[in-house]
Amino acid sequence: MTNITVKICTGTTCYVMGASQLLSLPQLLPEGLASRVLVEGANCLDFCKNGQHGKAPFVQVNNTVIPEATIEKVKEAIRQAAETD
Amino acid sequence: MKPNEYFIEVGSHQHSKFGQPVAGDVFVSERSGDEGRTITILADGLGSGVKACVLATLTATMARRFVAADIDVRRAAEIIMATLPVCRQRKIAYSTFTIIDTRADGSVQVIEHDNPPFMLLAKNPKTAVQKEQFAIQSQSTGQRNLYYSRFQLEPEDRIVVCSDGVTQSGMGRKEMPLGWTDSAAGQFVSDLVSRDPGISARDLSRAVVLRANLNDHRKPSDDTSCAVVYLRRPRAALIATGPPINPAKDVALANTVRKFDGKTVICGGTTANIISRELKREITIDLSTRDMNVPPPSSMKGVDLVTEGTLTLSAGAELLEKNVDPEAAEPNAATMLLKHWLDSDIIRFLVGTKINDAHQDPNLPVELDIRRNLIKRIVRLLEQKHLKKASIEYI
Ligand code: FES
Numbered sequence: 001m002t003n004i005t006v007k008i009c010t011g012t013t014c015y016v017m018g019a020s021q022l023l024s025l026p027q028l029l030p031e032g033l034a035s036r037v038l039v040e041g042a043n044c045l046d047f048c049k050n051g052q053h054g055k056a057p058f059v060q061v062n063n064t065v066i067p068e069a070t071i072e073k074v075k076e077a078i079r080q081a082a083e084t085d
Numbered sequence: 086m087k088p089n090e091y092f093i094e095v096g097s098h099q100h101s102k103f104g105q106p107v108a109g110d111v112f113v114s115e116r117s118g119d120e121g122r123t124i125t126i127l128a129d130g131l132g133s134g135v136k137a138c139v140l141a142t143l144t145a146t147m148a149r150r151f152v153a154a155d156i157d158v159r160r161a162a163e164i165i166m167a168t169l170p171v172c173r174q175r176k177i178a179y180s181t182f183t184i185i186d187t188r189a190d191g192s193v194q195v196i197e198h199d200n201p202p203f204m205l206l207a208k209n210p211k212t213a214v215q216k217e218q219f220a221i222q223s224q225s226t227g228q229r230n231l232y233y234s235r236f237q238l239e240p241e242d243r244i245v246v247c248s249d250g251v252t253q254s255g256m257g258r259k260e261m262p263l264g265w266t267d268s269a270a271g272q273f274v275s276d277l278v279s280r281d282p283g284i285s286a287r288d289l290s291r292a293v294v295l296r297a298n299l300n301d302h303r304k305p306s307d308d309t310s311c312a313v314v315y316l317r318r319p320r321a322a323l324i325a326t327g328p329p330i331n332p333a334k335d336v337a338l339a340n341t342v343r344k345f346d347g348k349t350v351i352c353g354g355t356t357a358n359i360i361s362r363e364l365k366r367e368i369t370i371d372l373s374t375r376d377m378n379v380p381p382p383s384s385m386k387g388v389d390l391v392t393e394g395t396l397t398l399s400a401g402a403e404l405l406e407k408n409v410d411p412e413a414a415e416p417n418a419a420t421m422l423l424k425h426w427l428d429s430d431i432i433r434f435l436v437g438t439k440i441n442d443a444h445q446d447p448n449l450p451v452e453l454d455i456r457r458n459l460i461k462r463i464v465r466l467l468e469q470k471h472l473k474k475a476s477i478e479y480i
Contacts, residue, residue, distance in 0.1 A: 010354075010370060010380040010381055010393065011354045011380070011393065012354070012380070012393055012394060012395050012396055015380045015393065015396060016396070019380070020375070020376070020377050020378075020380075023372060023375050023381070024375075026372075039372070040370065040372075041370030041371075041372050041381055041383070042370065043354030043355070043357060043358055043368065043370070043383070043393075044354045044355060044358075
């Protein structure tokens with residue numbers, strides 16, 4: 001079982017669009033998953049630059065980019081990453 | 086002493102009487118023109134609360150104007166006494182004051198009226214202060230005595246002035262029936278300075294007020310204020326914000342940060358990424374402070390603070406405007422930035438002028454694209470409100 005890396009963008013655009021709420025993610029992960037997940041902050045990941053990735057705030061779960069990220073969407077992506085592993 | 090080799094740092098701290106939302110002590114300080122002349126006034130209005138505050142504010146404002154206009158300080162004191170409104174209950178118009186007029190070359194003139202005498206902490210034990218007494222007539226309170234003194238500050242010297250709320254703190258307690266007293270407060274200050282010879286005016290004034298409040302078991306029975314004027318070797322800070330318009334300048338930007346003699350702060354994710362790439366130093370974002378409006382700070386080896394750009398800088402400007410004490414505020418990237426600003430004397434902004442494509446999104450607040458205006462506002466606040474020397478350089 002490998003670790004899952006979650007990068008929460010804390011750049012200006014993402015923060016204005018609600019990234020601050022996402023920072024409570026580590027406290028909201030179910031216990032079974034929490035130990036496998038590494039949550040990091042990131043400077044602007046450049047996804048906000050040209051619209052091709054969708055809208056901010058962005059979170060990256062391993063290699064998957066999640067636009068308009070919410071806690072729910074991120075948890076779901078983590079679950080999927082855990083299953084496909 | 087060579088001009089510009091030393092800097093007049095002014096710091097003050099204040100606590101109002103327990104239960105009073107407004108302090109009747111007023112502290113005002115202003116630096117006029119380029120010559121670095123600095124006027125510092127501590128006024129204490131009769132009583133406490135709003136009425137005292139109005140009296141003290143009037144006094145301090147008048148004193149500042151007169152001194153800045155080069156009106157003889159004695160004449161200024163006379164006008165102030167004649168102009169103050171009379172308190173209806175007590176039938177007197179009254180506010181104590183201490184006016185400290187410091188020139189860039191270290192020469193000082195002080196006028197004192199009924200505040201506890203100022204303390205001079207001079208390196209050279211021969212620096213003596215000769216006080217000249219003079220009397221003026223006040224309509225409501227009769228003859229009043231003022232003291233005038235003139236002397237020369239040497240590098241590393243300090244002037245400390247307190248309101249009587251400080252020297253009389255603790256009054257009535259068994260251990261200090263007369264309160265803390267001028268001499269015990271003076272001893273406290275000189276002990277503190279001998280333990281920490283580089284202590285800033287800001288930290289010293291805070292320590293004095295906190296100590297006074299402890300004497301009163303944290304419920305000060307009067308307004309307590311302390312102001313310090315400190316002639317020190319200037320502390321410099323570099324704030325790098327925004328990517329250079331020409332990527333060829335990225336190296337130069339990184340090297341300026343690397344070689345800077347003083348504190349370094351990077352405000353802006355892209356700017357931080359550039360410097361991290363050029364200097365091959367990693368950035369780690371610290372998620373332990375959480376704030377709705379200000380993105381978390383990060384760290385990079387050799388750099389004192391790394392923050393996001395626009396949101397943090399505008400929050401910082403707000404804090405400067407409101408005169409927030411970073412030590413008393415919730416820690417976040419903006420209060421950390423504020424602390425670096427206030428701890429420094431000379432602050433240089435290195436502003437990259439490349440437009441951030443992300444901010445062109447019309448859905449985002451217009452605020453985001455005004456980096457330059459924001460920095461100008463910060464520089465103005467640092468200089469006028471906080472008596473710093475600040476400069477902007479565009480790259
Ligand atoms: S600010 Fe988050 S991707 Fe740019």
